[in-house]
Every structure is written in structure tokens, then in C-alpha cells.
Amino acid sequence: xxxxxxxxxxxxxxxxxxxxxxxxxxxxxxxxxxxxxxxxxxxxxxxxxxxxxxxxxxxxxxxxxxxxxxxxxxxxxxxxxxxxxxxxxxxxxxxxxxxxxxxxxxxxxxxxxxxxxxxxxxxxxxxxxxxxxxxxxxxxxxxxxxxxxxxxxxxxxxxxxxxxxxxxxxxxxxxxxxxxxxxxxxxxxxxxxxxxxxxxxxxxxxxxxxxxxxxxxxxxxxxxxxxxxxxxxxxxxxxxxxxxxxxxxxxxxxxxxxxxxxxxxxxxxx
Numbered sequence: 580x581x582x583x584x585x586x587x588x589x590x591x592x593x594x595x596x597x598x599x600x601x602x603x604x605x606x607x608x609x610x611x612x613x614x615x616x617x618x619x620x621x622x623x624x625x626x627x628x629x630x631x632x633x634x635x636x637x638x639x640x641x642x643x644x645x646x647x648x649x650x651x652x653x654x655x656x657x658x659x660x661x662x663x664x665x666x667x668x669x670x671x672x673x674x675x676x677x678x679x680x681x682x683x684x685x686x687x688x689x690x691x692x693x694x695x696x697x698x699x700x701x702x703x704x705x706x707x708x709x710x711x712x713x714x715x716x717x718x719x720x721x722x723x724x725x726x727x728x729x730x731x732x733x734x735x736x737x738x739x740x741x742x743x744x745x746x747x748x749x750x751x752x753x754x755x756x757x758x759x760x761x762x763x764x765x766x767x768x769x770x771x772x773x774x775x776x777x778x779x780x781x782x783x784x785x786x787x788x789x790x791x792x793x794x795x796x797x798x799x800x801x802x803x804x805x806x807x808x809x810x811x812x813x814x815x816x817x818x819x820x821x822x823x824x825x826x827x828x829x830x831x832x833x834x835x836x837x838x839x840x841x842x843x844x845x846x847x848x849x
Contacts, residue, residue, distance in 0.1 A: 582672045582744045583612050586792035589630045589655065589829060590799065590840060595619060596629065596660070601715065604723055609738065610675040610730070612636065614719050618665040628659040632792060632828060635744070635778055635785045637676035637684065639669040639694070639722065646694040646706040650687035651779040655830065667709065667718045669726070673785065674740030674777035678731040684779030698729070739763070740777045743770075747786045754814035756782050790814065791828045794821075798833060802841040806833035 585600070596619040603611035621627060633652035640647050643664070677684055680697065694702035705725050712718050743763060746753050753759060759782060760767055774782045790813045797809045807818055810833070815821035825833050 580745045580749070581612070582741050582748060583634045583636055583670065584748060584789060584792050586796045587632050587634055589632055589795060595621060595627050599715070601719060603719075607723055607726060607730075609733075609741070610672060610678070611723075611726070612670045612672045612675075614715075614722065615668045615670060616665060616715050616718070617668075619660055620663045621661055623662075626659060626661040628657050630655055630657045632788075632795065634670075634792070635673045635780055635788060637671045637680075637687070637779075639671070640691075641667045641706065641709050641718070644706060644710050646702050646709070648687070648692045648694055648697060650684065650690045650692070653689055653780070653784075655828065667715070667722075669722050672737075672741055673744045674737050674774075677777050678734055678737065679726070679729055683776045685775045686779075688779040701725070736773065736777060740773065743782070744778075744785060747782075748789050751814065753786070756786065759786075787824055788828070791825060794825060794833070795829055795836065798837045799840045802837045804837075806837060809833070 588598075596617055599616045599618075601614040601616070602608070603614060619627070632655045635651050637651065638649045640649050674684075680687065694706070698705075705721065708721050709718060712721060743759060746759065746762065753762070756767065756770065759765070760770055763770075765773070770782050774780065774785070778785065794806075794809050794813055797804070797812075798806060801809075806821075810816075810818060810821040815824075822832060825836070829836055831839065
């Protein structure tokens with residue numbers, strides 16, 4: 580079952596890039612959500628950018644010959660690009676990077692680390708091989724080979740975190756952290772510690788982020804739909820609470836964001 584959504588790109592625009600997603604090999608599917616490849620080819624002297632609202636996942640990212648580990652990002656960010664290029668990544672399931680990191684994920688939340696800091700010269704060698712690889716099948720094969728060598732024995736806590744975040748993503752009856760503690764028989768303190776160690780952010784943050792992803796996608800898709808209806812559908816019954824959460828994450832109020840999407844332009848940060 581999916582543990583992350585496919586939302587996160589903000590705004591509504593004519594796409595000048597291609598985003599492709601690829602499933603992992605079955606033996607890695609408990610740890611890797613998917614592989615992804617963004618590619619573009621722009622006319623000379625033209626530049627473009629994309630704004631993203633991160634998911635509660637670690638990504639292994641290969642960009643411009645460099646391999647990096649991106650911890651869970653709390654804030655939206657903008658990536659600028661030009662010419663012809665591509666970025667390849669491995670998106671880990673929430674909680675599933677701890678077997679590779681070996682220490683609490685909260686230590687790399689908001690950070691982007693050169694992969695050499697974790698794996699030394701082996702990461703440099705992988706980056707060299709990725710640079711020389713043209714097709715996406717080859718990129719995936721190299722990344723998966725690298726991960727297989729470094730995976731550790733199965734950790735039942737990774738599977739537990741996966742079930743918890745899947746419930747957060749898919750089950751509309753889960754609207755509060757208390758719903759999670761009751762369903763999974765955990766104390767609030769145990770759940771908090773579990774997420775700090777395995778995910779890097781709090782369970783409340785994950786639940787809110789999934790709902791805000793859906794809200795932004797709905798407002799971009801249905802720009803004339805009242806934002807209060809979107810908020811209610813996602814379990815926000817306090818409109819002022821929704822406005823605060825949405826504005827803090829997206830940079831615009833719900834109404835302003837929908838208006839920007841109606842104008843078919845990317846929203847600007849507040």
C-alpha cells in the first residue's frame with residue numbers, strides 16, 4: 580500500500596518538465612516507495628522553476644553528477660532549471676531509511692547531505708557510474724544494487740511505521756493523533772518517539788502534511804470550488820485553523836492559491 584501521495588508540486592501551469600515514477604524491485608518494496616526521474620529540455624536562454632511541498636520521506640538524489648541524501652524537508656522549496664537535464668531519485672517509505680542511516684532520522688531532518696558522508700568512496704563510485712548511465716532502467720539497477728548491499732535485517736518497527744502512515748494517508752476517519760494511538764495501541768509518548776527516530780518529524784506533522792497536499796491539489800484542480808468545502812472534506816472543521824496551516828505551508832491563503840491557479844501561473848511565496 581502507498582505510504583506517500585503523488586502530490587507535492589504546487590501551482591497549476593503548463594508543464595515544461597516530465598516526471599516519471601517507477602516501482603521498486605519486490606525485495607526492496609518494503610523500504611522504497613518508488614524511483615523517480617524528472618527530465619526537461621528548454622529552449623536556449625529560457626529558465627524555469629518548480630515549487631514543491633516535501634513529503635515525510637528521505638530521498639536519495641542524483642543531480643548534476645552529485646549524489647545526496649535529502650532528509651525530510653519541513654518547508655516548501657523551489658528548484659530552478661534550464662537547458663537540458665535530469666534528476667534521478669529514490670524515494671524511501673517514511674521510516675524506512677533508518678536501516679541505512681543507523682541513527683535517528685530527526686538528526687537529518689531539513690538537511691541535504693553529500694552521500695559520501697554516509698557511505699564514503701562507495702557513494703562517489705556510484706555517482707560516477709550513474710553519470711555514465713543513459714537509460715532509467717540502468718539508473719534503477721545501480722541504485723538498487725547499492726541499497727541491497729547496505730540493507731540490514733528487517734526491522735519490525737519500520738513495518739509498523741509504514742502501517743501507521745498508510746492509515747494517515749488513506750483513512751479519512753484518522754484526523755487526530757489520538758485516533759492513531761487508539762488504533763495501534765500506543766501511548767502518545769511512544770508514538771512521538773517512534774516518529775522522531777524513524778521518520779524525523781512528528782506524527783501530527785505527517786498527518787497535517789498529507790492533508791495539505793490534498794488540499795493544494797484539490798484547489799489547483801477545482802479552482803472554483805469553495806475552499807471551505809475542501810477543508811471540511813479533509814477533516815478541518817475549524818476554518819481559521821485550516822487557513823493558518825495552509826498559509827504557513829503554501830505561502831498563500833487558500834483563496835489566493837486558488838486564484839493563482841485560475842490564472843494558470845505558479846503561486847508566489849507570501
